[in-house]
Amino acid sequence: MFEYDEPSDPVLPVSMRRIIAIEETRRKLDAELAGLLWGLEVSGQTDELTGFHTSNWLADVARLPSKVASQWVKRAGRLADGRFEPLAEAFGSGRVGVQHVGVFERAANPRVVDELCELLPQLLDLADVATFERWSQEVRGIAERLDQDGAYDPAEDPENNQLSIVDTVDGVTHLRGTLVGELALMVKAVIAAETAKVTA
Numbered sequence: 001m002f003e004y005d006e007p008s009d010p011v012l013p014v015s016m017r018r019i020i021a022i023e024e025t026r027r028k029l030d031a032e033l034a035g036l037l038w039g040l041e042v043s044g045q046t047d048e049l050t051g052f053h054t055s056n057w058l059a060d061v062a063r064l065p066s067k068v069a070s071q072w073v074k075r076a077g078r079l080a081d082g083r084f085e086p087l088a089e090a091f092g093s094g095r096v097g098v099q100h101v102g103v104f105e106r107a108a109n110p111r112v113v114d115e116l117c118e119l120l121p122q123l124l125d126l127a128d129v130a131t132f133e134r135w136s137q138e139v140r141g142i143a144e145r146l147d148q149d150g151a152y153d154p155a156e157d158p159e160n161n162q163l164s165i166v167d168t169v170d171g172v173t174h175l176r177g178t179l180v181g182e183l184a185l186m187v188k189a190v191i192a193a194e195t196a197k198v199t200a
Helices: 014-043 045-050 054-062 066-080 082-093 098-107 113-118 120-129 132-146 181-199
Strands: 162-167 173-178
Touching: 014 045, 014 054, 014 066, 014 082, 045 054, 054 066, 066 082, 066 098, 082 098, 082 113, 082 120, 098 120, 098 132, 113 120, 113 132, 120 132
Parallel strands: none
Antiparallel strands: 162 173
16 A cells, blocks of 8 residues: 555645555556456356457457456456465555556466465565565566476566667657567667668
8 A cells, every 4th residue: 555644754745645546546446347357257247248258348348458358357367266365355455556466477377376375475565665676576586486397488578578669859769678588689680780781
């Protein structure tokens, strides 16, 4: 949750207090959405009433990409799994947000899910005090160490492959990002080849 009501805190302007309230409401709505989606998925009501599976129906009514809608339904199912109960409770109370849930579900592959779920109380305590970036790194690092098969591939982790391209009004393009594995090698080779052409 967002804690800004300590007596020692300076008085916040209306805009800042409003943003905090919006984020708190967003977390509550996200948790409610997950619960409702799983209820629909289990009941099969969207199939019966609309002819769409739950994720397809959500994508249609919310104008969401199909992948995003599918992720929401899958996320709802994981939160309903008893092993994820501490995370579900934290999500429902607003202690953590949907981004935290996303990081954990991506880290909890079938080989380490049970062991990682056992660590949820400690991980949630860490989420109370750590930045999101630090918490995300810790969760992924722990999952990697737990994975005795050594099958964790950082190149397949979307958190490790991020690229942004920004065009400015003066015609300059800014390229910034972090890439790993084969994707990094491919992008590096393409950039090097194109640079060689324009500087030759």
